Amino acid sequence: MTSSSNSNDPSSYPLGFAQHDHAACVSDALGAAEAHCVSDGLRFTPVRRKVLEILLQEHRALGAYTILDLLRESGFGSQPPVAYRALDFLVANGLAHKIERMNAFIACVHPSQSHTPAFMICRLCEAVAETQSSPAKGALGDAARATGFRIERTVVEAEGVCPACIDKADT
Amino acid sequence: MTSSSNSNDPSSYPLGFAQHDHAACVSDALGAAEAHCVSDGLRFTPVRRKVLEILLQEHRALGAYTILDLLRESGFGSQPPVAYRALDFLVANGLAHKIERMNAFIACVHPSQSHTPAFMICRLCEAVAETQSSPAKGALGDAARATGFRIERTVVEAEGVCPACIDKADT
DNA sequence: GGTCTCCGTGTGATTTTATAACATTTCACG
DNA sequence: CGTGAAATGTTATAAAATCACACGGAGACC
Numbered sequence: 001m002t003s004s005s006n007s008n009d010p011s012s013y014p015l016g017f018a019q020h021d022h023a024a025c026v027s028d029a030l031g032a033a034e035a036h037c038v039s040d041g042l043r044f045t046p047v048r049r050k051v052l053e054i055l056l057q058e059h060r061a062l063g064a065y066t067i068l069d070l071l072r073e074s075g076f077g078s079q080p081p082v083a084y085r086a087l088d089f090l091v092a093n094g095l096a097h098k099i100e101r102m103n104a105f106i107a108c109v110h111p112s113q114s115h116t117p118a119f120m121i122c123r124l125c126e127a128v129a130e131t132q133s134s135p136a137k138g139a140l141g142d143a144a145r146a147t148g149f150r151i152e153r154t155v156v157e158a159e160g161v162c163p164a165c166i167d168k169a170d171t
Numbered sequence: 172m173t174s175s176s177n178s179n180d181p182s183s184y185p186l187g188f189a190q191h192d193h194a195a196c197v198s199d200a201l202g203a204a205e206a207h208c209v210s211d212g213l214r215f216t217p218v219r220r221k222v223l224e225i226l227l228q229e230h231r232a233l234g235a236y237t238i239l240d241l242l243r244e245s246g247f248g249s250q251p252p253v254a255y256r257a258l259d260f261l262v263a264n265g266l267a268h269k270i271e272r273m274n275a276f277i278a279c280v281h282p283s284q285s286h287t288p289a290f291m292i293c294r295l296c297e298a299v300a301e302t303q304s305s306p307a308k309g310a311l312g313d314a315a316r317a318t319g320f321r322i323e324r325t326v327v328e329a330e331g332v333c334p335a336c337i338d339k340a341d342t
Numbered sequence: 343g344g345t346c347t348c349c350g351t352g353t354g355a356t357t358t359t360a361t362a363a364c365a366t367t368t369c370a371c372g
Numbered sequence: 373c374g375t376g377a378a379a380t381g382t383t384a385t386a387a388a389a390t391c392a393c394a395c396g397g398a399g400a401c402c
Contacts, residue, residue, distance in 0.1 A: 043369085045379070064359070077381050084360065085379080100271035101326055103359060103388095118311045120320045131314035135327055138309050140289045143302035148334035149291045155272055156306055157326040163319030214398095216350070235388070248352045255389065256350080274359095274388060 026056040029107065033095050036112060042093060047076050051086040052107060055096055061104035061121075061128045099128060101157050106130070116154060122162035124169065129162070197227040204266050204282060213264060218247050222257040223278060226267055232275035232292075232299045270299060272328050277301070287325060293333035295340065300333070 033052055037044035054070050055062060064083045072078035087105050090096035095111050098104070099119055108117070109130045118133035133156045136144065144151050161169045204223055208215035225241050226233060235254045243249035258276050261267035266282050269275070270290055279288070280301045289304035304327045307315065315322050332340045 043379075045368095047380075079382055080360065081362090082381070089379095100328070118306070118314075120311075120315060120318070120322070122320075123323070129314075129318065129320065131311060133306060133311040134309060135289070135304060135306060135329065138305060140291075140302065140304040140327060140329060143289075143300075144291060144329065144331070147291070147300065148337065149293075149300065149329070150331045150337060150340070151291070151329045152294070152331040154330070155326060155328040156311060157271070158306065158311060158315065158320070158322045159325070160315070160323040161321045166319065166321060169321070214350075218351075250353055251389065252391090253352070260350095 022057075022059065025059075026053065029056050029109075029111070033111060036095070037093070040093070042089075047071070047082060048086045048089050050074055050076060051083065052090055052095055055090075055105060055107035059107075060126065061099045061102050061106040063102075063104050067105070097130070099157060100155050101159065102126070102128075116156075118156035118158065120158045120160065120162070122165055123159055124161055124165040127162050127164070193230065196230075197224065200227050200278065200282070207266070207283060208264070211264070213260075218242070218253060219257045219260050221245055221247060222254065223261055223266055226261075226276060226278035230278075231297065232270045232273050232277040234273075234275050238276070268301070270328060271326050272330065273297070273299075287327075289327035289329065291329045291331065291333065293336055294330055295332055295336040298333050298335070 030049065030053060034044050034049075036042075050071060051067055054067055064080065064087060067087070068078060068080060068083040071083060076082060087096065087098075090107075091098055091105070094108055094114070096105050096107050097117055097119070099106060099121065101121060106119075106128050116133055116135070118131050118135075120129045120131065122128075133154075135141070135154045135156055136151050140154075141151070143149075201220065201224060205215050205220075207213075221242060222238055225238055235251065235258060238258070239249060239251060239254040242254060247253060258267065258269075261278075262269055262276070265279060265285075267276050267278050268288055268290070270277060270292065272292060277290075277299050287304055287306070289302050289306075291300045291302065293299075304325075306312070306325045306327055307322050311325075312322070314320075
């Protein structure tokens, strides 16, 4: 329960490795998710809500089985499909993302906007920050156009060292 | 063994979805890999060579267990670590890449150059083409600089429909 | 040539991640 | 209410990856 109210001007950060008011962050995001589901005719059921809440609360990438353990503690079903189905729903509707390199999931930080997420993954502390990218605008897009490949989705994940770990880093 | 010699001007393709002389492609690549290992003091052992040959021969992304089956047929060890260790070696030395979205591996198409690979993955036929990208030059790089994140590696994988499948595609 | 060590390999077992299949419940809608 | 589609709970299994340990061959060193 670290409160740390001295947030270091979070608005100056693109997203991610910044301090912020976490309780508000979680409840705002849950509210936004609910509103989004209502307006799109989606069912924001208790399991789905709980999984999103877990992801928001932890504020990092969690494996499906970690989520499953937390679900169990809250009295939900404890078999893998329970977690995977909720995660599938959240990912399909842009409320969460899968980090392919980690086989883990993380809450989306700006679910309402349609976006092409990109992630920065710290190899030391495993923190994950979401940001935007437009891979289709660069060399990848050129290659796709040249070959006739139609891009529908992109996975962009950068592995490296986050600002908090940069001093611990060897190099 | 479909031959289809009417290749659609392959030289105009950046890389990947093009026709080509496959036998030469494989042997050239194996030779280049061997030369690379010799010059770097790496041991290009029979298992490692065979795994790379398999990847080059198939010319698509293969799961570790598929590779393992093919290794077994060639008289190599048949337990998972045999395949994973060889793949780890090939990936670590830039001779192959892992496609994170598929949990599969593919031979590198231009191993000698240091590069930032990007992949185009057809969701219909599962063909994978390797190309170049420079994600750190765009929005992702800006975000990394702004937050102080040091990028060491990037995973860029575009999912979509390849030129050969574009007519089968629904949309 | 001996022999020591490192690295790679072979193997059995286990862990982690994900899905299949099917019964039961919930909910929107008529 | 009744009905059908969607969501959930549960058992079982598949797929992907790693651990741990024994064996053996290639070089380093004497």
